[in-house]
Amino acid sequence: MSPHRITSRQVVASLLVLVVSPIAVTGSAPADELRGGRTGDQSQSAEEADVSPVIEGFTEPYADINMAASEMGILARVTVKEGDAVEAGQLLANLDDAVLRASLAVAKAGMSAKGELQYATTQLELKAVELQKLTQLFRRNHASQRELDRVEGEIRIAEARFQSVQEDLAVRRLEYARIQAQVKQRHILSPIQGVVDEVRKDSGEFVSPTDPVVMRIVQLDPLRVVFSVPVDRRQEIVAGTPVQLQIGPTSAPALATVEYVSPTVDAASGTFRVKVRLPNPEQKWHSGEKSVLLLDHSIPPFAPLARAPTRTN
Numbered sequence: 001m002s003p004h005r006i007t008s009r010q011v012v013a014s015l016l017v018l019v020v021s022p023i024a025v026t027g028s029a030p031a032d033e034l035r036g037g038r039t040g041d042q043s044q045s046a047e048e049a050d051v052s053p054v055i056e057g058f059t060e061p062y063a064d065i066n067m068a069a070s071e072m073g074i075l076a077r078v079t080v081k082e083g084d085a086v087e088a089g090q091l092l093a094n095l096d097d098a099v100l101r102a103s104l105a106v107a108k109a110g111m112s113a114k115g116e117l118q119y120a121t122t123q124l125e126l127k128a129v130e131l132q133k134l135t136q137l138f139r140r141n142h143a144s145q146r147e148l149d150r151v152e153g154e155i156r157i158a159e160a161r162f163q164s165v166q167e168d169l170a171v172r173r174l175e176y177a178r179i180q181a182q183v184k185q186r187h188i189l190s191p192i193q194g195v196v197d198e199v200r201k202d203s204g205e206f207v208s209p210t211d212p213v214v215m216r217i218v219q220l221d222p223l224r225v226v227f228s229v230p231v232d233r234r235q236e237i238v239a240g241t242p243v244q245l246q247i248g249p250t251s252a253p254a255l256a257t258v259e260y261v262s263p264t265v266d267a268a269s270g271t272f273r274v275k276v277r278l279p280n281p282e283q284k285w286h287s288g289e290k291s292v293l294l295l296d297h298s299i300p301p302f303a304p305l306a307r308a309p310t311r312t313n
Contacts (some may be wrong), residue, residue, distance in 0.1 A: 055293040057227040059247065059278065059285055063192050063219035068212035069095055070185045075214065077203050086190045093214050095186040095207060099280065100179060107176040111169065120165045123157040131155055194219040218287070223278040225256065225291045230273040235260055236295050237274055244294040245278065247285055251292070254278060255283070 073095035137143035
């Protein structure tokens with residue numbers, strides 16, 4: 001056989017080398033490995049998507065009121081101190097009201113005066129008796145029409161006098177009630193059941209219109225927590241329904257009630273406000289504690305909240 005003659009077997013072998021060599025040269029991964037790599041990325045993304053965002057807030061007083069005097073004057077006394085528990089309607093402090101109380105005593109005396117009323121009543125009764133007798137005399141022709149007309153006029157005058165005294169007494173009663181209201185305005189009463197958090201003025205200090213606040217009262221039962229919830233979780237929150245919370249550094253479990261769901265969304269953050277009411281009858285929770293709102297139903301009740309894994313480069 002001539003050394004330059006090419007057999008059919010050699011031709012087939014050369015073609016096989018040309019077909020297989022691009023894969024070997026380029027070092028491309030097998031198709032199943034490529035598919036496996038894409039599947040792994042998708043699984044990791046799906047796992048990250050399943051992790052719920054941490055929705056955090058802080059407990060705060062349900063009511064936080066700066067107690068102010070409605071009028072200016074000298075603070076006569078302060079009946080509470082910081083840290084005292086107070087009831088609704090309890091006297092906290094009062095301005096000096098000595099002048100008003102003196103005016104109240106005068107108004108009470110005027111309201112209670114009965115002399116003018118008794119005089120007017122007696123005059124009216126006497127004129128009524130006189131008219132009755134004169135009418136009988138007139139019927140027997142022992143009195144003139146002029147005398148009868150005079151007594152009837154005097155009766156109308158007595159009736160007007162009686163009505164005037166009654167109206168005057170009504171005005172005096174209103175005056176007494178007005179001064180009573182002024183005295184009450186100088187009393188600072190607690191509108192809520194709460195705790196005195198701060199006393200800003202002491203007895204003897206002047207309360208002015210520019211600085212009327214005397215003390216601060218907070219309501220700690222219940223507490224309120226405000227959360228900024230992502231808009232894609234909106235369907236999971238309904239006003240009036242219970243929600244689970246984790247409170248404080250130990251993630252202590254608590255059950256609260258949704259009180260308000262904002263109808264608007266903050267376009268910058270993509271969240272909406274949610275206010276929840278947290279019962280606190282035993283003062284177990286404190287204002288300012290970190291709270292986590294649990295919305296993921298796959299998390300067991302009061303289980304520690306899983307956080308998103310940290311990706312390393």
